Amino acid sequence: MGNTESTTISPQKDSIQFEILHFNDVYNVEESGSNPCGGAARFTTAVTHLRSQAPEHTLLLFSGDALSPSTLSMTTEGSHMIDVLNCLNLDCSVIGNHDFDFGIDNLLRCIKQSNFPWLNGNCYDSHSMQLLCDLPPWHVIERGGIRFGLIGLVEPDWVDTLAVVNHDDILVKDFCVEGRRMATRLRQDEECHVVIALTHMRWPNDIRLATEVPEIDLVLGGHDHNYGCETVRSKDGNSRWVIKSGTDFRNLGHVHMYLDSKTKRLNQVKFDLISINKSWAPDPEVTKLVEVASTEVNKRLARVIGTIHVPLDGRFATIRSQETNLGNFLADVALTATEADCAIINSGTMRVDAIIPEGDFTLKQLGLILPMLNSTMVLDVTGNDIVRVLENGVSQSFVCKSRKTSY
Structure with missing residues (x-):
């Protein structure tokens, strides 16, 4: 099994x-x-x-x-x-x-x-x-x-x-x-x-x-x-x-x-x-616990909030090591919302660890991607500051550190 x-x-x-x-x-x-x-x-x-x-x-x-x-x-x-x-x-x-x-x-x-x-x-x-x-x-x-x-x-x-x-x-x-x-x-x-x-x-x-x-x-x-x-x-x-x-x-x-x-x-x-694949039958007791915990929440989160036309890559192996379309999309959202000149997001806040398929995009999928409440800040910084942030974002890519930025 x-x-x-x-x-x-x-x-x-x-x-x-x-x-x-x-x-x-x-x-x-x-x-x-x-x-x-x-x-x-x-x-x-x-x-x-x-x-x-x-x-x-x-x-x-x-x-x-x-x-x-x-x-x-x-x-x-x-x-x-x-x-x-x-x-x-x-x-x-x-x-x-x-x-x-x-x-x-x-x-x-x-x-x-x-x-x-x-x-x-x-x-x-x-x-x-x-x-x-x-x-x-x-x-x-x-x-x-x-x-x-x-x-x-x-x-x-x-x-x-x-x-x-x-x-x-x-x-x-x-x-x-x-x-x-x-x-x-x-x-x-x-x-x-x-x-x-x-x-x-x-x-x-x-x-x-x-x-x-x-x-x-x-x-x-x-x-x-x-x-x-x-x-x-x-x-x-x-x-x-x-x-x-x-x-x-x-x-x-x-x-x-x-x-x-x-x-x-x-x-x-x-x-x-x-x-842990489908060859393992679900345990009945834990299945019930999961159903009770998820039913009411999933009802609220089933609302469609948009449509995506290409799969969005949120896998940890990619989003924490290289540029992805999901990281770019979320950075663009932050850029639009804040009307800033550039936007930088820590990819460690994106938690879905999966590829989001094209089609209807729901509140639940958004919650899977961004389940943590993080503040969005607008700061005045110099070009040198931005370079230092970007260098820090890739500084430990080869020692399993999650510092990758999306921008």
């Missing part, structure tokens, strides 16, 4: 095998018209099936970003997503930047409604110097005779993306320093055999963490919306693994861990990516 992409290894004999089902950055609970179609209901079926094959040797872990942005979250402020995640029986999660989109108080309410732990190991309230949201920095799970230590880590850069939280109220400590401190404690005091970092960081920072902190065995990341498994050489000379598992319930990472039968230390990792 489902399509898979995988790495290839030869596991050592007499090893103990454990499975991790991993996902990150989920926004839309409804399935899409693309392939893989995703959808929380089909995703739940895949999780249930794979976990049933080795329930005492399987963990389900999430790397942040669930409460926003989406058309539904504009109404529910993310509570509908908590209902879905609770049905999955998650073992653990780390916070993501978009989980703060409706403020800290809303995030706290959602955490309270969750039946799984959320982690935050290095993001602090800058005034009290307590961990933000009073979340635990780590979590220990003992399963099948193996003690797993889980650490939650984020990167400083995403503080700048928080739209409704005062940036001066937040301090993010170095993830390598904090990761090493927590991993050492988990090894020594908690007697954990395997230490896993759940992160919401870009690829380069995840790789830096795995390289510089040998006390951590495996990094399961989010924030980036692509997927893959990178093997890196850590400071102790041994291999570590960095994994990301796609986005939006369209993908599920299946991580096979092989532990030494004597020391119970992690020796090798294999990674399969499961595509």
